[in-house]
Amino acid sequence: MPDLSTTYLGLNLTSPLMPSASPLAKSIDNIKRLEDGGAPAVVLHSLFEEQINYESQELDFYLTHGAHSFAEAITYLPEPDVFRLTPDQYLDHIRKAKEAVKIPIIGSLNGVSSGGWIKYARLIEEAGADALELNMYFVPTDPDISGGQIEDMFAELVSDVKRTVSLPIAVKLSPFFTSIPHMAKRLAHAGADALVLFNRFYQPDFDLETLDVITRPELSTLQTPQALRLPLTWIAILYGRVRLDLALTSGVHCAEDALKAMMAGANVAMMASELILNGIDRLPVIRADMIRWMEEHEYASVAQMRGSMSQQAVAFPAAFERAHYMRAIMNLPQ
Secondary structure, three states, X not given: OOEOOXXXXXXXXXXXXXXXXXXXXXXXXXXXXXXXXXOOOEEOOXXXXXHHHHHHXXXXXXXXXXXXXXXXXXXXXXXXXXXXXXXXXXXXXXXXXXXXXXXXXXEEEEOOOOOXXXXXXXXXXXXXXXXXXXXXXXXXXXXXXXXXXXXXXXXHXXXXXXXXXXXXXXXXXXXXOOOHHHHHHHHHHHOOOEEEEOOOOOOOEEEOOOOEEEOOOOOOOOOOOHHHHHHHHHHHHHOOOOOOEEEEEOXXXXXXXHHHHHHHOOOEEEEXXXXXXXXXXXXXXXXXHHHHHHHHOOOOEHHHHOOOOOOOOXXXXXXXXXXXXXXXXXXXXX
16 A cells, blocks of 8 residues: 655654644544544644734734734634634643644644744643644735835744744745745744645625625635645745745645645645535545555655656746746637
């Protein structure tokens, strides 16, 4: 049987199919079901900076300058008075999860400034988490905040957290940087151990009858294959160029998607939408489909295929750059 084992954040995992941060992880029973279904580790839903600040009654500077958080591509963060999980409850949830399952539990913090992050990163470590994901989502609506300032803020936050804890740190980014490879290099230098690509961009809608700004869940589906292509492209470009583990998230719904992630160079393929839409029982099915495909194509292990379709490995590296864009445009119907 092909070997599906991989490593991520220093953890030895039995499979690259990892449930990403989502509401599924709010239930200990669900975490147990994920373990029974073959999940090698679980990323918990995020503890938001707004929750930490609300508890201490100290709103962060950046919250007054148009920052908006994003709840794992499921729904917009509720107002403080309807927070469902306090920071202390989140820490208790980590402890209960560690007692309930044997697989690694990865905590998640969502925000953009140090504030209470430093304190709660340490508390998450003390609660028993095996690693920490920094879910960094920032919408710069203030025209006086430059791209360089945002990059500095991200790098400084990673450095601050890394000095505080000994946990391995993954950084979950949005794709909106002028140079993603340079940002990845800066984060690696700041102490990040992995990148999670990508956080999906929160896009509000308008209700023309009520004239309200509203939110709609935007889960990826098998009918939206383009959701996979953006992280797939950048992981293929980054593989071998930065000393970071790489996690692909967004658009993984079947074995083919996970296999593509491995060939691009990802250590793990993270899933949320598929499990939310079609159930946790999809996890062992996708795992079995991966094994079947690898047997049919004579792959002995995930390690054998990892990075085999990265930019450094393919015969035509320019396929990831402008030459491929020009070819695509030239082939459009006249």
